[in-house]
Amino acid sequence: MTSSDLTTPRIFEARLPALIIGVGALAICAIALFFDPLHALRGYLIGWLFCLGISIGSMCIVMMHHLTGGAWGWLVRRPAESAGLTFLLLAILFIPIAIGAKVLFPWASTAAAAESVLVRHREPYFHTALTLFRALVFFVLWIVWGWRLHALSLEYDRTLDPTIASKLRRYSASGLVMVFITMSLAGMDWIASREVDWYSSTFGLALIVGQGVAGTAFLIVMLQLLRNAPRVSDAIKEKNRFHDLGNLLLTVVVLWAYISFAQLLVIWMGNMQDDITWFYHRTHRGWKVIAILLITIHFGLPFILLLFQGSKRNLRILATIAGGLLFMRAIDVIWMIVPSSRASAPRIISWLDPIGIVGVFGIWFSVFLTLLKRHPLIPLAFERVIEIVPYGRSKERQPAA
Amino acid sequence: MPAEVRDISKRLFGLAAEFDSPEAILEAAKHVRVQGYRHVEAYTPIPIDGLSEILGFRRTWxxxxxxxxxxxxxxxxxxxxxxxxxxxxxxxxxxxxxxxxxxxxxxxxxxxxxxxxxxxxxxxxxxNKLPQPYHPMFRLDSFTEASRNRFFLCIESDDPLFDLEKTRQALETVHPLAISEVPR
Structure with missing residues (x-):
């Protein structure tokens, strides 16, 4: 709390403006609710899923770092933990989605049930109360893990007690399993279920890896925004450190492309009526342009740029690539949500979609910065745990058993 | 090129200096590079960070x-x-x-x-011009140590600045364990 490095980065001045812009954009959504409830709620859902992706992705990065170690993770641990603390906020922001579920999701809509035998058939699993209860379970789990990872990490900072480090590893191992199961189910409930005649067993994994891209990209952008804070600037002096973050970004981008393509290929080869609606709706009526943009700018361009060492060892260039990827994540969420609106509603983008993203992200970012500001930006343990080796890469000291 | 110099580079592969620590060979490499030698090669039992940059390692094709x-x-x-x-x-x-x-x-x-x-x-x-079953450095008896605990720095005789006496003096200023002529 007292350390002076907390006040220096200018990004913390953005808390109030972000909050005002966010609340303003959501006020527009709220007004639009009266004459265009579908688009107002849909824009809000898109913004909410975008922020959820950053939080889930960031939490996965922290858990991965607890399990693997390495100097890179210490640079982004605090921002990632703060993003993991926002699940309570995201749960509160979910309330409008739960109330408006009738408009957004076929499983909550009596009209959709009347139209489609599939919706009626899925009633036992997608019963409205049950689906919302599942959401509650997901939120409780995410909140608990986000909170424990943050609290234990602060305690480790104070004590450097190896038993806490091993407790963190246990939370991380179980947490990664937990996130992959819960987020796969949540992806079915909140995204894939909107495309009624569609099944895919890869969807959950593709979604989570996409969120991993969002989390990694967001953390790199945060590192660039915080780079002038004294201890942060010391910690990023060695180029090898954030170079690894660039490698991680390359890995998740390639993995995202690989899994997304695997999903397309399986559906393409099967060529069955039940499977194709997802890609059919997303490659017709102009959505093909977005699909090509996803291939070229969410994968092709960052893939080529991140192959070069020069772009990973220059934080400004790396953060620019990450910022572009974060933007493409928003496009990807729009591409996942908008084309599967009900047949009665047009499957085209609305001016309320970007407004929803700005609204939810503004509020989320403001809360995130407030949470981040409470503690030192680089864990105090960093200097004590990281050993600088002459003529070599810095290594993490093994904690004494 | 005078006949005498051509003779030397025909007869000699270079002058090799022997060190017992990574720090020593790094210092020596810096020194001879500053002197202007360009055809310098190091033979070490472990990778030494920064050594190839000092020796003017260029990006390859x-x-x-x-x-x-x-x-x-x-x-x-x-x-x-x-x-x-x-x-x-x-x-x-x-x-x-x-x-x-x-x-x-x-x-x-x-x-x-x-x-x-x-x-x-x-x-x-x-x-890398591999496979190469023979290399002039193998003529040195002590060169087997290069895969254990010795660090060799060799200034090759086709270097434009190579001169038996002056190069030897240049190597002596960095206090190697030994300096040997490497025959072809």
């Missing part, structure tokens, strides 16, 4: 070669499938377009990787 070969492999793989399915024997099974590009991607990718891997290996061997 390997990435460019591998990229070209990968592009040829990937393009060839895609072309093979496209030609077979669209031009040579169009035969529609399953109602997809003839140019069913998503189905061609795995082979395209595999061929790109295959060509990249093979070309990287071949280019690495060729640019």
């Amino acid at each position: 390997i990435p460019a070669i591998v990229l070209c070969c990968a592009a040829i492999g990937a393009g060839g793989g895609f072309f093979m499938e496209w030609f077979a399915n669209v031009v040579h024997l169009p035969w529609n099974i399953g109602g997809r377009p003839m140019n069913s590009w998503p189905a061609f991607i795995p082979i395209t990718f595999e061929m790109g990787i295959l060509f990249a891997g093979v070309s990287a290996t071949i280019a690495m061997l060729a640019l």
